[in-house]
Amino acid sequence: MFVDSVDREGVAVEYDYLILATGASHSYFGHDEFEQFAPGLKSLADAVSIRNRILRAFEQAEAEEDPQSHRDLLTFVLVGAGPTGVEMASALADLVRRALRSEFRRIDPTSARIVLIDMGNRVLATFAEKLSAAARRRLEKLGVEVRLDHGVEHIDADGVIVAGERIASKTVIWTAGVAPSPAGKWLKAATDRAGRVRVQPDLTVTGHPEIFVIGDTASLDRDGHPLPGVAQVAMQQGRYAGTLIHRRIGAKPVPPPFRYFDKGNMAVVGKGFAVLQSGRLGLSGFLAWMAWAAVHLEFLGQSSLRVSVFVQWVWTYLTGQRGSRLIVNHYASTKHDARS
Numbered sequence: 210m211f212v213d214s215v216d217r218e219g220v221a222v223e224y225d226y227l228i229l230a231t232g233a234s235h236s237y238f239g240h241d242e243f244e245q246f247a248p249g250l251k252s253l254a255d256a257v258s259i260r261n262r263i264l265r266a267f268e269q270a271e272a273e274e275d276p277q278s279h280r281d282l283l284t285f286v287l288v289g290a291g292p293t294g295v296e297m298a299s300a301l302a303d304l305v306r307r308a309l310r311s312e313f314r315r316i317d318p319t320s321a322r323i324v325l326i327d328m329g330n331r332v333l334a335t336f337a338e339k340l341s342a343a344a345r346r347r348l349e350k351l352g353v354e355v356r357l358d359h360g361v362e363h364i365d366a367d368g369v370i371v372a373g374e375r376i377a378s379k380t381v382i383w384t385a386g387v388a389p390s391p392a393g394k395w396l397k398a399a400t401d402r403a404g405r406v407r408v409q410p411d412l413t414v415t416g417h418p419e420i421f422v423i424g425d426t427a428s429l430d431r432d433g434h435p436l437p438g439v440a441q442v443a444m445q446q447g448r449y450a451g452t453l454i455h456r457r458i459g460a461k462p463v464p465p466p467f468r469y470f471d472k473g474n475m476a477v478v479g480k481g482f483a484v485l486q487s488g489r490l491g492l493s494g495f496l497a498w499m500a501w502a503a504v505h506l507e508f509l510g511q512s513s514l515r516v517s518v519f520v521q522w523v524w525t526y527l528t529g530q531r532g533s534r535l536i537v538n539h540y541a542s543t544k545h546d547a548r549s
């Protein structure tokens with residue numbers, strides 16, 4: 210039977226062990242009023258909603274008579290040039306140059322302006338400088354306007370203000386920051402400056418060997434720096450906590466403190482280009498993109514799925530054809546599926 214999470218609200222559940230993995234959500238750095246104008250990307254529902262917004266802007270521009278409104282509708286601003294902002298800006302550039310190119314009669318989708326803003330002095334700041342520079346060059350080649358060294362000062366329904374200049378836009382997307390879930394407050398536990406729960410080397414909360422906090426909600430240092438908020442950390446911590454509990458229950462020796470095995474980071478910058486950093490190895494371009502594709506195929510559970518995704522990718526790569534450009538209501542469809 211499908212049980213809505215709302216049905217369980219307020220129901221006390223006893224536990225022997227508790228693993229808190231409540232992740233992170235968007236942070237507007239004290240400007241929560243920006244949220245209504247600049248949605249963030251965290252979940253699949255957010256992704257569908259942003260995709261709808263982008264497609265709708267093109268539809269509206271096609272129907273609009275006033276050329277000034279065309280410009281505002283076809284200007285897309287992304288705030289934050291980390292992996293999410295860079296990947297989205299380049300995907301959007303690919304979309305307007307290839308998939309949407311000949312879809313409209315009155316407007317020219319390739320005239321769309323894509324502006325990527327960051328207050329730091331480079332894109333992909335967690336990557337090596339050489340890779341950041343390669344990513345920036347690639348973005349600019351794709352037609353993305355990269356504006357660094359200034360954060361947005363204001364966002365409203367008509368666009369953003371950055372370095373005192375107004376950029377008129379009907380579609381602003383927040384790709385800047387995340388804040389951890391309030392698990393630290395629930396537990397009344399010590400947190401780091403970002404609000405993540407400080408955990409012991411075995412991922413438990415001080416004074417509570419039965420409570421584990423893992424993933425984006427947890428803060429654990431390695432060589433004096435906190436572990437990054439990435440999926441690999443969350444997955445490895447999940448496995449570690451599971452093993453530790455299993456061993457404790459079986460009265461077996463517990464494993465040594467958690468150690469993160471960093472397999473490296475990657476970001477895709479449009480079709481056929483990625484940056485990859487693993488230890489001392491730094492790679493950018495098509496080879497890095499091939500590595501990115503291989504890693505993602507490897508993570509698919511079934512080999513039949515790997516083959517079908519691989520064939521689909523090759524088809525998309527060669528033909529430039531993407532999936533349907535329907536504007537859909539994600540919530541309506543998932544709720545129906547879950548209950549049927």
Ligand SMILES: Cc1cc2nc3c(=O)[nH]c(=O)nc-3n(C[C@H](O)[C@H](O)[C@H](O)COP(=O)(O)OP(=O)(O)OC[C@H]3O[C@@H](n4cnc5c(N)ncnc54)[C@H](O)[C@@H]3O)c2cc1C
Nearest residue numbers: 230231232233250251293423424425426438439440441443
């Ligand atoms: C757009 C985007 C792209 C990313 N790309 C990459 C990437 O390429 N590589 C990479 O390694 N990492 C990437 N990350 C980061 C990665 O997704 C996170 O580090 C990872 O998901 C953290 O896992 P988690 O289990 O801690 O939290 P999450 O995956 O966020 O899961 C937390 C879950 O807890 C639920 N929850 C929250 N509060 C409650 C509550 N009170 N009660 C019950 N449930 C609750 C949430 O609904 C959510 O389902 C990306 C993140 C984003 C947003």
